[in-house]
Amino acid sequence: MFTSVLVANRGEIACRVFRTAKRMGLRTVAVYSEADAQALHVREADEAVLIGPAPARESYLDGAKVLAAAKATGAEAIHPGYGFLSENADFAEAVIAAGLVWIGPPASAIRAMGLKDAAKARMIAAGVPVTPGYQGEDQSGETLAAEAAKTGYPVLIKAVAGGGGKGMRRVDDPAEFADALASAQREGQASFGDPRVLIERYITRPRHIEVQVFGDSHGQVVHLFERDCSLQRRHQKVIEEAPAPGMDAATREAVTGAAVRAAQAVGYVGAGTIEFIADASEGLKADRIWFMEMNTRLQVEHPVTEAITGVDLVEWQLRVAAGEPVPLTQDQLSIDGWAMEARLYAEDPANGFLPSVGRLDHFHLPDDIRVDTGVEQGGEVSAFYDPMIAKLIVHAETREAAAERLAEACGSVQVWPVKTNAGFLKRCLEHSRFVAGDVDTALIGAEGEALFRVDASEDVALAGAGVLLDRAVWDDSYYEKQPSPWDPSSYALGGFRLNGQKNTALVLSVDGQKRSLTIGDRESRRLTTSAGRKVSIDYGRRSAPSRRAVATVEGQAFGFTEVDDDVVVVFDQGSATRVEPWKAAALVGGSTASDGALRAPMPGRIVAAPVKAGDAVSKGQPVVVLEAMKMEHALVAPFDGVVTEVNVAAGDQTTDGAVLAVVEAS
CATH class of the missing domain: 2.40.50.100 (RNA polymerase II/Efflux pump adaptor protein, barrel-sandwich hybrid domain)
Structure with missing residues (x-):
């Protein structure tokens, strides 16, 4: 076994690999760009090397700089993580040529499976069923349009070097084909340096089933069962689970067997994933599942496989790269319970899921489940890299219990001012179709705004109001520095008085929307509405890192953080809501397009x-x-x-x- 490993990646996957490497007694080396100088993965490594400016092509995608960092630090092996250089056959060869250990599959396997068109041709030759479509060399717009028509609409345009939904477009109408093709080609060129595409039939009720495979240099290949990654948005995975709901023994045997044959066909070594698309119109059936592609690396969703098998896949990667055999045989592997993973992204579901960037001034994730992350409070979410900030992973005896536990975890997320999809994730997990296991890749699109946007409840507004009123009355230093924020001449509070006037109209801005609350009597550190609903504030829970400030409305607790003297952010069900006194300034600015x-x-x-x-x-x-x-x-x-x-x-x-x-x- 080598004694040191450099991770040619960043963020949560770098931290994840370091965790196992350190447990195994290996020295760890990080590389980082100028944008990541203060990143968590840099501090968690034993040694770190700056390799260039923020753009990935000048740092993380520059193989020569990564190799130079390995040489300078005496690293003996390189783990590529996922993304960046992980499926770059030339880089794999360069690592080996430099006398280092490549913790990944042979370059020949990467090349064989790295391009979707060539991979499909090889699978056809190996007798693995593939999705109907076109994967030819002629990339002219006329030929591609003709092949799409021959395949039959709707079709998928997919970048041949793609992954993660990048360079992929669904086309329902021939009139839309040319624009979709141009967009897919641009994204393929930008993301992978290759504008070529293939065409596939679009399955109308598709499920995304993938099988974790693992091979060694001694000719052994095993599978670690399947994962279901069907809950997707724009071809990006949202929730992953293992095993797949509705998978019977016969279908499992067929799909896992096909996955092993696929890996054997390319002499695969290390961790890989064979992805299949299933027609779920009549449930999962062996004759309705087709090979889609192979990812020649560790997957983002590998923790759910680890949870149900009890295996550390990174440890397996390190051992197999060192020449050891796969640690377990096929008959020693079994499924234990159910696991689910949610991808927490820095994005705004209410604004078309646009990525959100900036400093994580308030950052709290659940501490009673597995969390893989590469950021922390005070860190930055950069515009230069993927917006995923954490993975929340749970394991339970049943699927129902796993979904309930993960929904609860997503609901406890507190992040500000960067926006996240935590509330959206919770709503997905609690949706009746998901709970019933009736999932396909179109579920999110079909449900629309009900999952994307939810207005803050009155109780959220009450919680925010309670904190603001509590500060105005009880924080003497705040009160002395400036006029009360509840001055009716400044904020039109309808004559609110500190001596407890009854039935006062309190006017607030709640995420920019005007809300009026009727306030009744206020007693010591409590706010009471005219309807008799009581709000209490507890600041004491901030005394320990795992405890938070809480506003309680009729027994229901809401986390909160104070942004400045007259702004509070209330956390509820994974969402963050800004509450402040209503004033003209609340209506100005922002990035909305209401003015065109x-x-x-x-x-x-x-x-x-x-x-x-x-x-x-x-x-x-x-x-x-x-x-x-x-x-x-x-x-x-x-x-x-x-x-x-x-x-x-x-x-x-x-x-x-x-x-x-x-x-x-x-």
């Missing part, structure tokens, strides 16, 4: 500006396409109108909040 101005939601690069000044546009029509956090984001017309300004062109860099274009209502 389309502002950049984050720093990024303009990849397309398909309209020009004077063009008529319809509501929802793309006006500017921005690339940030490795994904394309279309900024669309907020209403029917005419474009009066286009301030950017393809290739331009933009800053957060910049006005990219303006649409005037017609």
